Amino acid sequence: MKPDLTRYFPILTWGRTYDRSALSNDLVAALIVTIMLIPQSLAYALLAGLPAEAGLYASIVPILLYAVFGTSRALAVGPVAVVSLMTAAALSNIVEQGTMGYGVAALSLAALSGIILLAMGLFRLGFIANFLSHPVIAGFITASGIIIAASQLKHILGIDAHGHNLLDIVVSLVAHLPEINWITTIIGVLATGFLFWVRSGLKPLLVRIGLSSGLTGVLVKTGPVAVVVVTTLAVWLFGLANFGVKIVGEVPQSLPPLTLPSFSPALIGQLLVPAFLISIIGFVESISVAQTLAAKKRQRIDPDQELIGLGAANIGASLTGGFPVTGGFSRSVVNFDAGAETPAAGAFTAIGLAIAALALTPLIYFLPKATLAATIIVAVLSLVDFSILKRSWDYSKADFAAVLATILMTLLVGVEVGVSVGVGLSILLHLYKTSRPHIAEVGQVPGTEHYRNILRHDVITDPSVVTLRVDESLYFANARYLENKIHNRVAGDKGIRHVILQCAAINEIDFSALESLEAINEALNEMDVKLHLSEVKGPVMDRLEGGHFLSELTGKVFLSQFDAAKELAT
Template sequence: MTLLKQMRGSGAAHLSDDVLAGVITAILLVPQGMAYAMLAGLPPEMGLYASILPPIVYALIGSSRTLAVGPVAVAALMVANALSTHFGNESSEAALAGAMILAAETGALLLLMGIFRVGTLVSFISHPVLSGFTSGAALLIVTSQLKHLSGIQLERGDLFATVVPFFQRIGDVHVPTLLFGLISILLLLLARKPMARFLVAHGIPHSTAAIIGRMAPLVIVIGSTVVAGVSQAEGYGLSVVGAIPGGLPVPDLDFLSAEGWVALLPSAVLIALVGYVESVSVAKVLAARRRQKIDANRELTALGMSNIAAAVGGAMPVAGGFSRSVVNFDAGARTQFAAIVTATLVAVVAAFFTDWFYYLPNAVLAAIIVVAVVQLVDISGAVAIWRYDRADGIALLATGLAVPFLGIESGLLIGIGLSLVLYLWRTSQPHMAILGRVPDTDHFRNVNRYRVDTLPSVLIIRVDENLYFANANAVETYLMQKVACNEDVQDVVLLMSAVNYVDSSALEMLEHLEMDFRATGVSMHLAEVKGPVMDRLHHTRLGKALVDSRIHLSAKHAWEALGDEIHEGSD
């Protein structure tokens, strides 16, 4: 098992680090798990269940030493959207079974991807699209918690469907609920960097100050629960969690016979993709800090088995959480034994201490969600992407706006589709340059950027893109125009140092181009053709037409061969 290898490689000396990290992560995970279950429209115990069996399964299979698997905010929102769309009332028995169906389908999809080793397919979700998606989802998550923070009953929906009714009914705000929520948000924000700085300034070691800050959510949960219980919260209309069934999740396969498998499959596909990308992204970042490696296909298998375990254990879909994984890493976790410790402690809470959370205000859980997801909004990253590449910036902005206004599934699909369209558009207009030789060197550069020497009857043109159906016409048009503008040209050298692939459409274009040039007395040459490309071209009509005399090893060889021909002709 991977866990055993990790522990043998880490040694017994780091066992205490794993135990401490597991305890700290559990302190964060207990309130966070319940909060994300509420975000998904599910009972709080489902969030606890999702934090017990799935992390243990991942610990035994996964390749990351510090990834903390469990319920996550974005996946919870996607679950809520899927359940509300297909079942309406999220608290119904059908919706609870639907959550388990989503977990099972997500797990099965990830397993299939792992079996066929297609982890690279998720690269179709580009970083700008993912950044825009998470930012838009964070905004949607925050607005979805307005009803719990204000006490105003609002229907779940897009940004307009939530915000507009909220401001229309702003006078109906329940003041005690608002106070619990706002005070909790303020305390959670202060418990981050401000508290750590304060403690360090008063002589507390930085590591200890960080640990104290991580305990803030559980302390706030306990404190607010005590206050709500002592003040008899239900008497003045404060919404509380209520009775949470005690005990550990009992494996159950009843969801297999439930309805909704086909209807929920599209949502499961997106949950699987987003969950995997988020998990692997976090795992790679943390692994790089310790010069460790992540096996992308093993991660597919591990996350797939974790989600199947979640379904069997009566829980919602899971993934690797950003905030929990960072906490786990910063707390000193060396192996996935820390996840075993975390899961054990959450299991103890689920088995024996759920009664303690009866008076836990829903507004406090909403505050935990809001503070956790705000960090998903990456404004500085979005500005940097916009400045660097407007096309990527457009994809990010479009996704970020589409998610809260059109829905998370539609927003993600729009982002993926737009990024692919923009990619096709950029590669359909490849950069091409006429090259000349830098004096007294073997280097060839763009004639518009450098002072270079040229041969009057030779055009050396470099194409900086793979040749395929989307840009074949643009390349052909460019070459024909350059030859037409220069009557002295007798040879055209196509420099293919940047070409890794030539598809059948581009091949047909090159073949027609070679024949058209030959009909006008112009010879076409290729230079710096990569081995795999040349292997394919050798057996084509183009390869046979050019033969070896018109296929050159480098731009230098083409320059020398054609230059000699010019001198011979002049003699």
């Protein structure tokens, strides 16, 4: 049988129906995203500790590769704030910024991330990302947004400061405050204020003037470009670089170069864990926005194929002078709102960025770093959401603990430790909760065949029959809890002759739990009490029939709880 190439090359699906209307919409979307992406790419490269041109390089070939392998028709792949921060945090512990080794390490990190994502996609391991709960991700992104914004204050103030957690950054900023460059500060503050105003105040103003909503949207999106143009012209005209204003400087006027990452065993060993964390965080961010946008057009996203697409994009970045990339939230939303119909919009964006890399880089020589810092600050502060703390507190104290721990550890120690603690806590809390499953004693609702919790409803019970509903699959972590629960209920009541386990909510019984059921059956038999099962699901029954438990069961297996109670009634 021939392999289904469309499974691995989604371009073969949407490419067959590509028409002039889709081309027109994709070109418009690409133009808008390209204008937005130029300053963003430069800014995120600096955030990652790399030369500005690396941001452009990381936004060309990766987008082209994603257009071939990705399934989202609106996702815009490239550098993003959180992944750039994680890149800087990972590399600064290994290599000094500004050295050739730092750039090679960034390529290696992208390659490793790409290989991990590609392997996860080929082996259909996308479920691994589920170990990052939404509250933990929200807490991590909130804390990361604060760290990123704080890390850019050095560019706004024109001073040197270092650190990869909030405490280190604040201490370093305070220590260097006497070195503030006031011209840089004025540029940075004005640029930041203008960008915030563009986001909230420009659109209502343009609507009042009478501009169409489409044109208004385009003008709002070009706000960062306007800041780049104005501040660059100001630095050039007034020679502000001579007064200590730090500028981007010379950016190579070329297409992305061919590069090779290093696969030194020592370097790989140091980068493996950061690469895995970057891969998971990047995938979660990307798949979240991709699925959200796809749902609006009733389109389908294949998570495993998305892993392949993002893996190819990262490998492409490692071979063309880039650094780790993923699907960006803000530019993907812009791409969608601008009318992108297919991934070809991303390919056209890549062409636009290639033109910019060839023709426009001399124009950004005098671009102040304070402007790029303002672009980053405005972008990441929109990700900060402390409401997750109140919402998680109101709903689940355990989730609140995971969110708070993630935020605090990310802020005070660093991004890698923060996300690791968040994942670890989420898993531990899940294990704890499932190790103590909800087990309700139920009775018959009068006049019906329904059975409900005796503590919540007025129900009919039989003193010789105890029915326990287990609201969780049974596995090694909760098997002993079930044993204790049944023993405590039966041991003190001499009138009990039957125990029924209502299994409607049990989707799985592992080997440890099966041994516990055997022990329960034997213990009850010694007390002259029979064990019965009711409403066992088909797959669970298949597993039970494969062993000897059912042949040794002292009671019966009933199709329904009503049948069990009716037959066993005294």
